[in-house]
Amino acid sequence: MPAEWAPQSAVMLTWPHPGTDWFSQMDQVEPVFLAIARAVLRFEHLVVSCEHVFRAQKLEQELNQWAREQNLPGRAHCVAAPSNDTWARDHGPLAVTTEDGTRLLDFRFNAWGGKFPWEKDNALNQHLATGGCFGDTPLETVDFVLEGGSIESDGKGTIMVTSECLLTPTRNPDYDRAAIEALLGETIGARRVLWLNHGYLAGDDTDSHIDTLARFCSPDHICYVRCGDPNDEHYPALKAMEEELRQFHQADGSPYRLTPLPWPDPVLDEDGERLPATYANFLVINGAVLVPTYDVPQDDDALTTLRALFPDREIIPVACRPLVEQHGSLHCVTMQLPQGVVDL
Template identity: 75%
Template sequence: MPAEWAPQSAVMLTWPHPGTDWSDSLSEVEPVFMEIARAVLRFENVVLSCEHVFRLQELERNLNAEAQELGLPGRVVGVPAPANDTWARDHGPIAVSGADGTRLLDFRFNAWGSKFPWEKDNALNRHLANFGSFGTTPLVPVEFVLEGGSIESDGQGTILTTSECLLTPSRNPSMDRASIEHLLGETLGADRILWLNHGYLAGDDTDSHIDTLARFCADDHICYVACPDVSDEHYSALAAMEEELQQFHQANGQPYKLTPLPWPDAIYGDDGERLPATYANFLIINGAVLVPAYGVPQDDDALRVLAGLFPGREMIPVNCRPLIRQHGSLHCVTMQIPAGVVQV
């Protein structure tokens, strides 16, 4: 499984529509998706699916006209396809590359253990493939529930994940840790699985996806969420996660370089529920990193820290405050597609 910083041909977006949980806030969330699409088009293509054909045509027409006028390299590939929701990271295809080329793996998606409707999202990758969005790259079904947000790859055979998510019985009840490790080895080419047993974010309903907690920023370097406030409800769990990360070693036996990410001020929804704001939910694309921003003082610190972790890449802040109202952020609504797959 390639690292996220490997060359890409496109980023996948599943557009919000009135049939999703965004129905009451489309006017706030669509500008976020538009901001992401415009940022990506500066560097690569966008595969955009939408349940409503006329809205899709409008988006494709307007975004492509903007890109052409500005001389940008990216183009939009629009695909009419039904969707329950917008979390492309978790229902999108997961790429693997080898001697026989690139394949896109279509793992089963059941909405984080059947927490929400999922049947349309589970069929979305096949819709995209049938439309020709992936060119000649094969889409291979895998009878195993796995979300892209639950795994991080260093591109060298190491997968970082959380036991809270992958071992939850509502996903793959017949499989234990050993059998899951074996399957990830066969499907993703993983020869090492690093399991985090601690760490969570209040308001997260994914059972502690790794992309909200800790990320590879190089094959020898991990950045992670750290809470410095001993009075915060997250302090103990995230301190325990930090200790686990300090005990991890690279394949060569060396410890990882570790960089803590800023801890944003607490953000609450209208119902008083704490929302899962995290700077770990950034997206790496060709030549840039899209960084979630929440309108809090720590946004600038996050940009500064991530700029140091990804030298030579432009830092692009994206207002993700509307996204966390539905308990996800920037990385959660995107899925990168490797170079050579999407050609327009």
């Protein structure tokens, strides 16, 4: 499974519509998706699914006209396809590189263990393939529940996951840790699986997805969320996670370089409930890193930290306060597609 920083052809988005939980927040959330789309088009193509055919046609026309006016390399391909929600990271296809070329794997999606409706999202990749979004790249169905946000690849055969997510019985009740490792080896080429047994974000619906907690920045470098306030409810779990990360070793036995990410001030919904705002939910694309910001004082520190982690890429902030209202962020609504998959 390629690392996220490997060359990409496109980023996939599933556009919000009034039939999703965004129905009362469309005016706030669509500008966020538009900002992500325009940032991506500066560097690569975009594949967008929309619930309604007229929205898909209009959006494709608007995005491509803007890209041409800006003389950008990217183009948008928008198709009509039903969806329950917008979390492309988790219902999108997972790419693997083989001797015969790239393949896309269509794992089962059940809305993080049946928490929400999911049938349309589970069928979405087949709709996109039928609509020509993936070119000649084959799409292979895998009878196993796996979300893209739950796995993190270094591109060299090491996969990082959390036990709280992958071992949740509402996903794959017949699989224990050994069986999951074997399946990840067979499907995405995992030679090693690093399991984090701690990690927690208030308001998280995913059972501790790895992409909200710890990310590879390079094969020997991991960044992670760290809470420095002993009075914060997150402190015990994230302190234990930090100790686990310090015990991880690379395939050659050497320790990883570790960089903590800033801990944002609490971001609350209108009822005063804490939302899972995290700077680990960034997206790496060709030539850039899109970084979620939440209108809190730590945003600038997060951008500075990411610039040091990815010195050869442009760091682009994206205001994601509306996204986190539905308990996800920037990485959660995107899925990258490798070089050669999309050619517009």
